[in-house]
Amino acid sequence: MSEIEQRRIDPCSCGSGKRYKHCHGAFPAPWNDILEKGFQAGKARHDAEQARRRHQQGHGKPIISAKLGDVQFVGVGNSVRYGTWKTFEDFLDTNLKLVFGKHWADKELAKPENERHPLFSWIAEYARQLDLAPAAPSGIKTMKSVGAHSAYFGLAYNLYLLQHNSELKRRLLRRLRLRSEFHGAYYETCVAATCILAGLKLELEDEGDASSTHCEFYAVEPVSGRKFWVEAKSRSPGKDHTNIRDQLYKAFKKSADVERIVFVDLNVRDETLDETVADVLTSAVRECELTMTIDGQPTPKAFIFVTNFPAHLNIQAKPPRRMIVPLGFKRPEFGVGVGYRTVEEAFKAKRAHAPLYLLMDRFKAYSIPSTFDGEIPQFSFGTAKRRWVVGEEYTVGDTEGLFVLESGIVLPESKEAALVFKHGGDLVIHRDTLSDAELEAYNAHPETFFSILDRNARKERPETQLEWFEFAYSTYKDTAKEQLLEFMKDAPNIEELRELDQDELAIRYCGGFARGACPGSH
Known part of the structure; x- marks a missing residue:
């Protein structure tokens, strides 16, 4: 059977027992790395788009639309x-x-x-x-x-x-x-x-x-x-x-x-x-x-x-x-x-x-969407351009070569974006001035401004014990029971804690964290 006729999900014709895509049909290592990076970048952008859409359109059915020429x-x-x-x-x-x-x-x-x-x-x-x-x-x-x-x-x-x-x-x-x-x-x-x-x-x-x-x-x-x-x-x-x-x-x-x-x-x-x-x-x-x-x-x-x-x-x-x-x-x-x-x-x-x-x-949080596709209105209607996308390549200043944008934060007070680029093994920090429309776009959706989902973007500091608890729980809710017990190994009731299931143990750990971060009333 020729490689053209061989389906990638079929057993490889060499008799190894592996699927063709994992045997003689496997991509060379560099290609695997490129494909993996491309997949991860695409997934990150998709996650950001979905989060922005839910923020605008809620948890019901999304707006379903398509455009053909000038007709929507x-x-x-x-x-x-x-x-x-x-x-x-x-x-x-x-x-x-x-x-x-x-x-x-x-x-x-x-x-x-x-x-x-x-x-x-x-x-x-x-x-x-x-x-x-x-x-x-x-x-x-x-x-x-x-x-x-x-x-x-x-x-x-x-x-x-x-x-x-x-x-x-x-x-x-x-x-x-x-x-x-x-x-x-x-x-x-x-x-x-x-x-x-x-x-x-x-x-x-x-x-x-x-x-x-x-x-x-x-x-x-x-x-x-x-x-x-x-x-x-x-x-x-x-x-x-x-x-x-x-x-x-x-x-x-x-x-x-x-x-x-x-x-x-x-x-x-x-x-x-x-x-x-x-x-x-x-x-x-x-x-x-x-x-x-x-x-x-x-x-x-x-x-x-x-x-x-x-x-x-x-x-x-x-x-x-x-x-x-x-x-x-x-x-x-x-x-x-x-x-x-x-x-x-x-x-x-x-x-x-x-x-x-x-x-x-x-x-x-009720609001009425402006766009059909969930894009930030300033970008969708052309008052601002989405210039900075994590994972994309850019030229930076007068430096030769292409730099990959690794991350970015917005500094509203100075109306700037602080950008971290990677070039080879080096990291370069570059600042860029934002227009008023770009700043409006950031203020509307800070967590997806750079086309990835950053849940900590402009996140307000917790003030109450419950807010501190929820902040901790979002981090530790899926932590393995063994790891939680390691965190709590010096607790006087450690033997009692060993008998708890993972969820209850995470709740106990986050409760202690919240009381330490915010003593007093919850």
């Missing part, structure tokens, strides 16, 4: 949209208008302005702000975000996430089109989007089944299969208090067969809330635990998230902060103000409810 194709669930969109927001604008429909829009526009659906005031203010914004050479306008922009594109992104990851139910769309029910339905899309971005799979209820009460949807953690019953309640706007008793009562009136999550939106202007809001809400929930009953029966347990993001209440102003307060209803192990005896106990409680903490993180 975007997957939406099982369908495909196409158009000449330059940014992902351009696509979201088109998609939202398709969802609501031209017939509905024409009927609303025929009404007097003060009777129209709130969506039209958002669109008008956004268009006004966009007209004032300067255009870049690429034709893309950059404007400061205001409440109208956040509210409008927030709804557009939420609808896309539902279409792409689950389903946009007709009942929800009917409520969104009704002015009287819009804000409650809008909040439901916010909660659904948060669950999707946290990686939870949505299971929607049968709208035609009138035999029982329904939650908004079920949310399932895909790895463990843990299932949550999710309800979203938004208060009417403009109230001068933070009482959520009515919303909790209405949520608890519905039957649930799994763990409950109840989201309640305060729907008040941000400036009406002060630093006591978490304490006030905690006291209110404790009072409800003691006094509230449902049809004469005790109220059920629940995980409660009280939120506030009233961008729609001041559409001309800068978007307000995103507030979320976690509270345990008859769940003493969860929420603000819970006291744990040790940092190990606090970590275990947090890990036991990891999907809930990820929900909080995704709500606080």
Whole structure:
């Protein structure tokens, strides 16, 4: 059999018993080294791209898109949209208008302005702000975000996430089109989007089944299969208090067969809330635990998230902060103000409810992607160029030859990049000035600025015992039990430690590390 006919995965024809690719078909040693380095470099860049995409697009299905000439194709669930969109927001604008429909829009526009659906005031203010914004050479306008922009594109992104990851139910769309029910339905899309971005799979209820009460949807953690019953309640706007008793009562009136999550939106202007809001809400929930009953029966347990993001209440102003307060209803192990005896106990409680903490993180970090492919916008839209890529070859100054970029850090204060190059066996440090656009790109995604994933880039120093614990655990969680015992060989209870499994031993070691790094309260 000739080498051309010999498949690389077949046994080698020489009779050695090895596969051809590991025998007479093996690449020479230098080629093996080159291929290995190329593979590792490609993998590092892929890991960086995936991390950046998750940061922008969350843990649900990624944006699926392709470009042919000037035409952009975007997957939406099982369908495909196409158009000449330059940014992902351009696509979201088109998609939202398709969802609501031209017939509905024409009927609303025929009404007097003060009777129209709130969506039209958002669109008008956004268009006004966009007209004032300067255009870049690429034709893309950059404007400061205001409440109208956040509210409008927030709804557009939420609808896309539902279409792409689950389903946009007709009942929800009917409520969104009704002015009287819009804000409650809008909040439901916010909660659904948060669950999707946290990686939870949505299971929607049968709208035609009138035999029982329904939650908004079920949310399932895909790895463990843990299932949550999710309800979203938004208060009417403009109230001068933070009482959520009515919303909790209405949520608890519905039957649930799994763990409950109840989201309640305060729907008040941000400036009406002060630093006591978490304490006030905690006291209110404790009072409800003691006094509230449902049809004469005790109220059920629940995980409660009280939120506030009233961008729609001041559409001309800068978007307000995103507030979320976690509270345990008859769940003493969860929420603000819970006291744990040790940092190990606090970590275990947090890990036991990891999907809930990820929900909080995704709500606080919620943002709308600008690009289709997850690239940093400044690089994607041409305001900056990705000049420095770890693993690539460069000329450095007036020195002859090519230098391989080994690593780099950004020094924001001096607007410079400190770059470490390798040339033969020598390392050379070179500094290069960054443009304002490059610095903006770094600030947006410092961990992937050099096209590899650097989890420590601009990482803030831990402040609490729990933060120190999590910092240590990320390093030692997979360390072999024998190595951990070696680290702890001088502990007075070493014999007891030998009986623990690897995970518990890592937790004990990190607990000691955290107490040493941050004595006092955790």
